[in-house]
Amino acid sequence: MIKLRKNIARMAGYVPGYQPEDPATYIKLNTNENSYPPSPKVIEAIIAEVGEGLKRYPDAASRAAREAAAELYGFPPEWVIMANGSDEVLNNLIRAFADDGDEIAFVYPSYSYYATLAEVQGARVKTFGLTEDWKLKDFPKIYDGRIFFLTNPNAPLGFTFSQTYIEELAGRVSGTLVIDETYADFAEVTSLELVRKYDNVVVTRTFSKSYSLAGMRLGLAVARPEVISALDKIRDHYNLDRLAQAAAVAALHDQEYLRETVVKIQETRQWFCDQLGKLGYTVIPSHGNYVFATPPDRNGERVYQGLFDRKILVRHFSDPNLAHGLRISIGTQAEMEKTIAALVEIG
Missing domain, CATH: 3.40.640.10 (Type I PLP-dependent aspartate aminotransferase-like (Major domain))
Structure with a gap:
């Protein structure tokens, strides 16, 4: 008989962000990865x-x-x-x-x-x-x-x-x-x-x-x-x-390459936040390579599903204190422009 430690047997384990089998077919903005290549x-x-x-x-x-x-x-x-x-x-x-x-x-x-x-x-x-x-x-x-x-x-x-x-x-x-x-x-x-x-x-x-x-x-x-x-x-x-x-x-x-990449992401982050604001989203000022954004109707799951249906992955948390919004990684400028266009369609 297998006898695990009691705490291991009863714990649920950590669930990371969704990783699709064919990531190249998605705009992947759900795990705060960097969309730019390494140095x-x-x-x-x-x-x-x-x-x-x-x-x-x-x-x-x-x-x-x-x-x-x-x-x-x-x-x-x-x-x-x-x-x-x-x-x-x-x-x-x-x-x-x-x-x-x-x-x-x-x-x-x-x-x-x-x-x-x-x-x-x-x-x-x-x-x-x-x-x-x-x-x-x-x-x-x-x-x-x-x-x-x-x-x-x-x-x-x-x-x-x-x-x-x-x-x-x-x-x-x-x-x-x-x-x-x-x-x-x-x-x-x-x-x-x-x-x-x-x-x-x-x-x-x-x-x-x-x-x-x-x-x-x-x-x-x-x-x-x-x-x-x-x-x-x-x-x-x-x-x-x-x-x-x-x-x-x-x-x-290669700190020069790091700085160049970081500046691109920071500039795109600011542009994306500005566009979200125009759509009525509430956005917490972010210092990471992501934003936490809340749609006007505070229904994060609805917007998550709309983006998922359009092959854009973002992170939605089931936690009641976070479910109203979405965590969206900042990708390339082109990826974020497509994301904004999708959000306009979703409404």
């Missing part, structure tokens, strides 16, 4: 790595990638760890800091996968809602849980917490404050300096969005060396393959 230098680096070297194990420490990230962000390499997607480092932070029954917390709404990772570990979950001015509702003077996850910019809503407020939270979290900066490149704000000032702050990043490398599964964290050392103990010893490491180094070195 040509990344492609060159991957191709150069293919060959005899693949019969050898990769560098277990991903040293070249760590050094490239450390140089870019202005930290010593021992303050950086590379990961198999930022999800790996989020998972390992819970494994490192939370025992069975310990509490972790995050903002609601934000990345719901935090709850799944906590369930796997057997940790308890607490959430804090938002006030109208984008602060945490009923947050205690001192939060004494083991980890507090703060997604900044917030997903799915797109707003950013001010750096002053985040620094205030760093002093109010007695455990570890993990600032998930998945979309920070689109916002041009970062809490990396708080890692220097507070020993309980960790910043995580991903290559999936701004670097157009969702298919490579690359992420990183910046934290104090003692935290990085702990994460090194529990990660898979060859967690990044040779191709991923080559891609990471090339992407980090």
Whole structure:
């Protein structure tokens, strides 16, 4: 008889955004992927790595990638760890800091996968809602849980917490404050300096969005060396393959291409928001590569289905607090123009 751990048997598991079998036939705006290709230098680096070297194990420490990230962000390499997607480092932070029954917390709404990772570990979950001015509702003077996850910019809503407020939270979290900066490149704000000032702050990043490398599964964290050392103990010893490491180094070195891509997305985001406003949609000002938009009749499911029928994928959440709207990734200008035309038809 199969005897699973009780928490694993009863948990539902995380459900990612819909992935069609034939994505080329859709305008895919439902998973915040980057519609632009990765840097040509990344492609060159991957191709150069293919060959005899693949019969050898990769560098277990991903040293070249760590050094490239450390140089870019202005930290010593021992303050950086590379990961198999930022999800790996989020998972390992819970494994490192939370025992069975310990509490972790995050903002609601934000990345719901935090709850799944906590369930796997057997940790308890607490959430804090938002006030109208984008602060945490009923947050205690001192939060004494083991980890507090703060997604900044917030997903799915797109707003950013001010750096002053985040620094205030760093002093109010007695455990570890993990600032998930998945979309920070689109916002041009970062809490990396708080890692220097507070020993309980960790910043995580991903290559999936701004670097157009969702298919490579690359992420990183910046934290104090003692935290990085702990994460090194529990990660898979060859967690990044040779191709991923080559891609990471090339992407980090090509900041000019990153900036060009980000500017395109920011400009298209502004245009798209303006057009949504003309259609009567309510749009939360976004600092990510997506917007959360509410149609005039507040029936997000109706508009989602209308777009789906026209082969345009966006994200609709069944959660009653989000069901009135849609999270729409920002694609190319041409893709967003087609999306606006479809919304006009749907009405």
